Amino acid sequence: NAGVTQTPKFQVLKTGQSMTLQCAQDMNHEYMSWYRQDPGMGLRLIHYSVGAGITDQGEVPNGYNVSRSTTEDFPLRLLSAAPSQTSVYFCASSYVSGPPNAQYFGPGTRLTVL
Amino acid sequence: GDSVTQMEGPVTLSEEAFLTINCTYTATGYPSLFWYVQYPGEGLQLLLKATKADDKGSNKGFEATYRKETTSFHLEKGSVQVSDSAVYFCARVQNSGGSNYKLTFGKGTLLTVNP
Numbered sequence: 001n002a003g004v005t006q007t008p009k010f011q012v013l014k015t016g017q018s019m020t021l022q023c024a025q026d027m028n029h030e031y032m033s034w035y036r037q038d039p040g041m042g043l044r045l046i047h048y049s050v051g052a053g054i055t056d057q058g059e060v061p062n063g064y065n066v067s068r069s070t071t072e073d074f075p076l077r078l079l080s081a082a083p084s085q086t087s088v089y090f091c092a093s094s095y096v097s098g099p100p101n102a103q104y105f106g107p108g109t110r111l112t113v114l
Numbered sequence: 115g116d117s118v119t120q121m122e123g124p125v126t127l128s129e130e131a132f133l134t135i136n137c138t139y140t141a142t143g144y145p146s147l148f149w150y151v152q153y154p155g156e157g158l159q160l161l162l163k164a165t166k167a168d169d170k171g172s173n174k175g176f177e178a179t180y181r182k183e184t185t186s187f188h189l190e191k192g193s194v195q196v197s198d199s200a201v202y203f204c205a206r207v208q209n210s211g212g213s214n215y216k217l218t219f220g221k222g223t224l225l226t227v228n229p
Contacts, residue, residue, distance in 0.1 A: 102160040
């Protein structure tokens with residue numbers, strides 16, 4: 001299993017540009033989520049999904065869009081990039097059924113918005 | 115709301131020193147508790163977990179005990195190594211209704227171990 005994969009690893013955008021961060025998992029996990037990590041802030045949940053066709057907002061959803069058309073993929077779209085979105089983005093996945101399970105994290109995408 | 119508070123870093127220790135990183139959580143319901151570790155330039159990895167009161171999670175010499183009476187889940191290791199240098203995150207997950215599990219993280223504690 002490849003686990004959770006994210007592309008790209010690094011990205012530089014100009015203010016106002018749009019882009020999509022890709023996330024895929026091959027563990028048949030129902031739950032997928034996106035976090036951003038900023039110094040001194042820990043990880044903050046942006047959006048999450050409990051299955052194909054179902055998404056919901058996390059703690060900091062503004063400026064981001066998600067969709068979940070398949071179990072495997074959960075892309076994160078930045079609609080109009082702003083410098084405040086400079087961060088490291090992590091995708092994670094886990095099973096939903098049964099007791100709460102640990103999440104598996106991807107390696108991250110480091111995004112800089114100029 | 116649900117929250118996790120962990121000790122602020124950075125923590126700097128010498129090799130073979132004893133490590134404690136404190137973590138407390140808000141006591142709504144019965145969350146599962148986790149410690150994750152992030153090595154430089156990598157994503158988070160699960161270090162250990164505990165799913166009910168008095169459970170002890172352990173892995174790679176690290177231990178943490180789920181203490182319901184003090185709402186704590188402190189991370190300990192008897193003898194740290196240089197390779198333990200990383201950022202450690204305490205986290206809780208609670209079923210917030212139906213199948214909506216949300217993971218809440220502390221802000222992370224940077225540990226540096228010197229030879």
